[in-house]
Amino acid sequence: METISENACFGGTQGVYTHASEACACDMTFGLFQPAEARDGPVPLLWFLSGLTCTHENAMTKAGAQSWAAEQGIALVFPDTSPRGEGVASDDAYDLGQGAGFYVNATQDPWKPHFQMWDYVTEELPALLGENFALDMERQAITGHSMGGHGALTIAMSLPGRFRSVSAFAPIVHPTASDWGRKQFTAYLGEDEAAWAAHDATLLMRERGFDGPVLIDTGTNDQFIDLLKPESFAEAVSARRQQATLRLQPGYDHSYFFISTFMEEHVAFHADALYA
């Protein structure tokens, strides 16, 4: 693992690190914010999974999360959204290939050799973080934006006991029924829709739910709201009697101005669960 940069930030350290990923068969870069408390021992960890076109950097510089994480003594990890590099397949579309990993393990070519983001985010990166930093891996929570909200919800529901709480900003919650999903799942997972169900938050909510609190914010003026389908998830949450807070925020859109506005409440929500 190589340190790209470390900057003092809210009393702690905002670092950027690169490592050779076995899962993705390429170098992967991530951001990690460690609060001051990490100098004295392991601290809880909140994952932030980013949306389409993002790298590790967008949320790290624009979401304003470090302020609140520092206040709560929580670390933040910002993974990249896909494998990258010269040998890695991509596509001219912004929503397929590099920058658009969708947090799945691709089974189809040309994606299969590198696009193993599920394994990367659920296995390889957690192991690397636990070995190299003062993080209490027994106290993890997860959030994300858009495609990353999809990742946070599907991962949290698929790994019971791993995360104490899950939240999301404007998540894609029903990708098997959306143009943000069907195209990518066809490419990465193949034509057989049976393989897609494991990566659809609405279907997972119907089947399994989440053993902990759920918080979702979506803006009423989100320009992509028809692709996100919050109504599908809301119906599934209610039908399951899942402990959850689903909020439609008046006037907000899909941008980081929306995310940063509600970040304080999301971090506080996770802190409640992490310190319970």
Add this chain to the structure above:
Amino acid sequence: METISENACFGGTQGVYTHASEACACDMTFGLFQPAEARDGPVPLLWFLSGLTCTHENAMTKAGAQSWAAEQGIALVFPDTSPRGEGVASDDAYDLGQGAGFYVNATQDPWKPHFQMWDYVTEELPALLGENFALDMERQAITGHSMGGHGALTIAMSLPGRFRSVSAFAPIVHPTASDWGRKQFTAYLGEDEAAWAAHDATLLMRERGFDGPVLIDTGTNDQFIDLLKPESFAEAVSARRQQATLRLQPGYDHSYFFISTFMEEHVAFHADALYA
């Protein structure tokens, strides 16, 4: 004036606007955050002048200022750092020409036709803002980063009564004695150093001071600290018995991670003066 974008943000609106600038003889773009209170009437205004290479966008997306400005009911304006466009002179160096206006009126060619940032920031843009938005132009404060800290300090001291308070993050405070200053002043203002003195915060502090509170933060690990010369300004502040708080922040560097860490305190500092 044309609206480029408006996003809901912390209960208010983060806008980006473009207008044909007379001072700079080109189109100029700025960001303006209006808190919710601006819907009911004029609110105080805090200026944020940015540093080398920045546009209106950097601080608007990375400094985390809207959160605290919303809490205090204060508007924020983020001007660009130079004229821009095809017909505008520039230089291959990052610290001269476009992105590096240094908040002066150029008297030398090829800069003179467009590089009139002093007039733009002190006259044209304030007039435009006062006419088009619910801003109380009797209650203004100013801050900035690096080159923008230089701008904030020199403008505040040169226009007594305009600003109630001035602060800066890692400002260039003695440009007439620094490679961040001598090169640019030679290019924009000519060889005669007499013309430079009006744009040097340390010299202005010795001559005039500021009729209000001053707050400066600089990181002890700032990679550019030898160019900033905080010791010169500190000496001038002390010699003048200027009301001021000058802080060296242990471990912090020149980045937006440093700025965002101390933004809450700077906004609160200005709010104290604006609501006094």
